[in-house]
Amino acid sequence: MSQVNGAGSPRLIDVQDVTRVFHVGGEEVRALRGVSFGIGRGEWVAIIGQSGSGKSTLMNVLGCLDTPSSGRYMLNSKDVSRMTDDELAVVRNEEIGFIFQTFQLLPRETALSNVELPLVYRGMRAKERRERARAALAKVHLEHRMHHRPNELSGGQRQRVAIARALVAEPSMLLADEPTGNLDSATGEEIVRLFEELHRAGNTLVLVTHEPKLAARCPRAIRLSDGEIVADGPGRQVALGDGHAPPAQAVGGA
Incomplete structure (x- = not known):
């Protein structure tokens, strides 16, 4: 029998009793x-916590950039x-789409070429990957800027x-x-x-953040403190603690 989350959906991610121990200076x-x-599958979840809460370590485990010291991650x-580094690299390429705070775009390449990059690693033919990249840019409403380089684009x-x-x-x-x-x-x-929009289209999203107002916009949030889960439930309740929705135009950099 397949495991399900609280909403009854088959689990895409199953983390069981995961620990991560580092040895620093003895x-x-x-x-x-x-x-x-x-x-x-199809959930939109925020993982929230302050510096030192363990959220970055958990993100690295979920992203297959690190492995647990004990426990299981399916x-x-x-x-x-239990995978080797080479096996984890394959999983990262096939299963996970990373979105970073600093964008990490190649500065000399166009938007289209930047979007194509994961498909280059897969060995996809140029025509097919170009079509896929154009379709992906259309999903984020940026097809009209596909031939511009990063320094010709706004931060958004x-x-x-x-994305x-x-x-x-x-x-x-x-x-x-x-x-x-x-x-x-x-x-x-x-x-x-x-x-x-991406959530409504059926994508599974996991956002790692320290911003309560961002986490509050997610249907579900998991709060970490000192390496442990201290709350897991509706996003605005877990993130804000009072059940009130965040005001509009309130999510962004400090």
Whole structure:
């Protein structure tokens, strides 16, 4: 019998009793302390916590950039917690679309070429990957800027290119690290509305953030503190603690 999340959807992500221990200067640092949760296909979940809460470590585990010290992490029915570095690289390329705070676009390449990049790594033929990249840019409403380089785009447009790049290979989930952190409030709001569109289209989104107002916009939020889950529930309740919706135009960089 397949495992399901609270909403009844088959689990895409299943994290069971995951720990992550680092050894720094002869001392043991327990960044994650027995974390367990599931995320269903099509869910939009925020992982929220302050600096030192363990959210960045958890993001690295979810993104297959690191492996647990103990416990199990299943992604799309694959036990990635026991994989080699080469096997993890394949999973990252096939299953995960990354969205970074700093965009990480190639400055000399056009928006279209930047979006094509994951398909180049897959060995896809030029014509097909160009068509896929154009379709991905259309999904983020940026097809009219596909031949512009990053320095010719606004911050919000650059983040849209980064989101299109994450979408182009049709990954199992989009994993976003502080996606509005480098944007002003109005532009951040535009990006959140785009995430809402992607969620309605059936994409699985996991946002890692320290911003309560961003986490409050997600249907579900998981709060970490000292490497443990201290709350898991409706986004605005977990993020704001009072059940009130965040005001409009309130999501973005400080």
